[in-house]
Amino acid sequence: MIITGRVWKFGNDVDTDLIIPARYLNTTDPLELASHCMEDADKSFAGRVQPGDIIVAGRNFGCGSSREHAPVAIKNAGVACVIAGSFARIFYRNAVNIGLPILECEAAAAALQSGDTAEIDLTAGSVKNLTSPGTYQAIPFPSFMQQIIEAGGLINYVKQRLA
Amino acid sequence: MGMTITEKILADHADRGRVAPGELVNCRLDLVLANDITAPMAVQEFRKLGLKKVYDPGRVVLVMDHFTPNKDIKSAEQCLTVREFAREFGIVNYFDVGAMGIEHCLLPEQGLVLPGDCMIGADSHTCTYGALGAFATGVGSTDLAAGMALGECWFKVPESMKFVFHGQLRPWVGGKDLILYTIGRIGVEGARYRAMEFTGEAIGALSVEGRLTMCNMAVEAGAKNGIVPPDEKTHAYVAGRARRPYQAFAGDPDAAYIAVHEYEAGQIEPQVAFPHLPENSRPVSEAAGIAIDQVVIGSCTNGRLEDLRIAAGILEGRKASNKLRLIVIPGTQEIYLQAMREGLLETFVEAGAAVSTPTCGPCLGGHMGILAHGEKALATTNRNFVGRMGSPESEVYLAGPAVAAASAITGFITHPEEVVKQ
Numbered sequence: 001m002i003i004t005g006r007v008w009k010f011g012n013d014v015d016t017d018l019i020i021p022a023r024y025l026n027t028t029d030p031l032e033l034a035s036h037c038m039e040d041a042d043k044s045f046a047g048r049v050q051p052g053d054i055i056v057a058g059r060n061f062g063c064g065s066s067r068e069h070a071p072v073a074i075k076n077a078g079v080a081c082v083i084a085g086s087f088a089r090i091f092y093r094n095a096v097n098i099g100l101p102i103l104e105c106e107a108a109a110a111a112l113q114s115g116d117t118a119e120i121d122l123t124a125g126s127v128k129n130l131t132s133p134g135t136y137q138a139i140p141f142p143s144f145m146q147q148i149i150e151a152g153g154l155i156n157y158v159k160q161r162l163a
Numbered sequence: 164m165g166m167t168i169t170e171k172i173l174a175d176h177a178d179r180g181r182v183a184p185g186e187l188v189n190c191r192l193d194l195v196l197a198n199d200i201t202a203p204m205a206v207q208e209f210r211k212l213g214l215k216k217v218y219d220p221g222r223v224v225l226v227m228d229h230f231t232p233n234k235d236i237k238s239a240e241q242c243l244t245v246r247e248f249a250r251e252f253g254i255v256n257y258f259d260v261g262a263m264g265i266e267h268c269l270l271p272e273q274g275l276v277l278p279g280d281c282m283i284g285a286d287s288h289t290c291t292y293g294a295l296g297a298f299a300t301g302v303g304s305t306d307l308a309a310g311m312a313l314g315e316c317w318f319k320v321p322e323s324m325k326f327v328f329h330g331q332l333r334p335w336v337g338g339k340d341l342i343l344y345t346i347g348r349i350g351v352e353g354a355r356y357r358a359m360e361f362t363g364e365a366i367g368a369l370s371v372e373g374r375l376t377m378c379n380m381a382v383e384a385g386a387k388n389g390i391v392p393p394d395e396k397t398h399a400y401v402a403g404r405a406r407r408p409y410q411a412f413a414g415d416p417d418a419a420y421i422a423v424h425e426y427e428a429g430q431i432e433p434q435v436a437f438p439h440l441p442e443n444s445r446p447v448s449e450a451a452g453i454a455i456d457q458v459v460i461g462s463c464t465n466g467r468l469e470d471l472r473i474a475a476g477i478l479e480g481r482k483a484s485n486k487l488r489l490i491v492i493p494g495t496q497e498i499y500l501q502a503m504r505e506g507l508l509e510t511f512v513e514a515g516a517a518v519s520t521p522t523c524g525p526c527l528g529g530h531m532g533i534l535a536h537g538e539k540a541l542a543t544t545n546r547n548f549v550g551r552m553g554s555p556e557s558e559v560y561l562a563g564p565a566v567a568a569a570s571a572i573t574g575f576i577t578h579p580e581e582v583v584k585q
């Protein structure tokens with residue numbers, strides 16, 4: 001699957017309180033969560049992000065709480081993929097479980113800048129910067145996680161197991 | 164090559180003779196946990212599976228602690244979702260207002276989590292229970308839903324880091340100071356995906372409560388789990404609380420560690436973590452004089468009886484500064500009751516504190532003490548991220564209960580010895 005989108009760049013240690021502040025965790029409504037996505041990092045983000053856009057960040061993206069509301073907010077804001085230098089472990093699991101595409105790629109995370117257009121081949125795990133040319137290769141998922149992704153998330157994977 | 168305690172627990176629960184870091188294993192779960200924020204989403208996902216029962220109604224724990232007693236209609240609806248699920252599926256350990264406490268204070272106290280357990284919680288601070296020699300880690304709602312269905316969870320076996328604290332603690336230094344100091348040395352991703360194992364003479368001298376505080380914040384260094392090998396104190400704590408048999412594990416002497424960090428406990432001052440990351444910890448002497456608007460004593464990190472006793476010992480016969488609000492939140496009903504019997508609550512109220520029923524409340528900017536823009540809080544909580552306790556333009560400093568109580572009296576961040584010697 002190929003994604004082409006505009007880059008929104010954030011720094012290191014983007015925590016889950018920045019992605020979706022706890023004051024909005026009194027709901028599980030995906031669109032309501034999306035309307036507050038990244039609010040305390042960039043108030044304008046939720047209003048300006050377009051379907052297919054890409055979040056690019058530094059190291060330790062999604063650190064902090066276990067709230068699955070964070071990848072849910074990002075996914076339902078229309079973000080097609082998150083590329084980061086590294087991910088905090090609970091966010092990483094949650095993103096895979098709910099079907100938010102993520103790629104761990106330090107070089108792409110460093111090179112891509114806000115406003116750039118990037119082309120991502122999710123199957124190959126490759127990232128191409130169409131604005132300032134460069135191609136980068138992400139760390140592949142362990143094969144077991146690939147099965148969850150191919151099943152369409154953890155719940156579908158469990159359904160297959162229980163069937 | 165031997166195994167660490169973390170590897171042994173995972174090997175046992177995967178029915179394997181041995182496991183090595185990096186391997187993916189499927190483990191039996193002794194317990195699964197969720198709260199009023201994460202359970203509603205887990206319930207939604209669980210219902211998609213169309214199952215008539217959870218894997219074991221006695222091993223699912225649901226604690227309504229974050230936005231309770233409910234702060235608004237939406238929070239009330241969230242709790243209603245979970246309450247109805249608990250009734251429908253016969254969840255034995257459902258804790259609602261009046262019985263609930265802050266989950267990570269409540270589960271050890273109630274003997275629900277035990278040495279040698281392998282468990283997941285849809286709350287990042289689930290790593291707290293490593294203090295009892297359990298493998299416990301935080302997950303999201305969907306993993307929790309799968310755990311409720313299968314009674315299993317997959318893990319990547321983490322590499323272990325060993326932290327050895329030699330010597331004796333200085334006065335006014337506790338578990339919170341040791342963990343803030345540690346995170347200050349290794350950073351907020353210094354233990355990402357790894358196990359943090361705490362040992363040494365100073366850890367042996369800590370109470371189980373102090374160890375719970377340390378393991379609680381392992382996730383703030385990015386760790387999968389924190390763990391303290393069980394000793395006599397662990398078994399004494401569990402005795403009389405355990406509701407089922409358990410098997411404690413010990414690491415092998417020749418187990419492999421990816422890193423070993425050794426610290427002299429006697430060199431560590433009470434710590435304060437500056438905004439906006441827990442890794443910004445410094446000795447309290449370097450924070451002296453910072454004016455604060457609110458002090459919060461409580462949370463899953465420092466809301467236990469020992470914490471309240473330390474704070475009350477400093478506040479007794481003294482008044483909190485009229486320039487700030489002091490909020491004290493006992494972690495559970497049992498802690499609340501015991502603090503009342505010991506006169507601690509009276510001390511707090513006479514000092515000018517607001518004393519609350521157990522709730523996570525202000526720690527995550529939920530309710531019961533939200534900050535306005537430009538305000539600074541000193542809190543015994545675990546995170547000082549941007550906007551964590553309210554306005555994105557407020558600031559949170561983290562410390563232990565002794566520094567918090569001393570600072571509440573002066574109105575500035577203060578070393579406890581400055582107040583107590585007066």
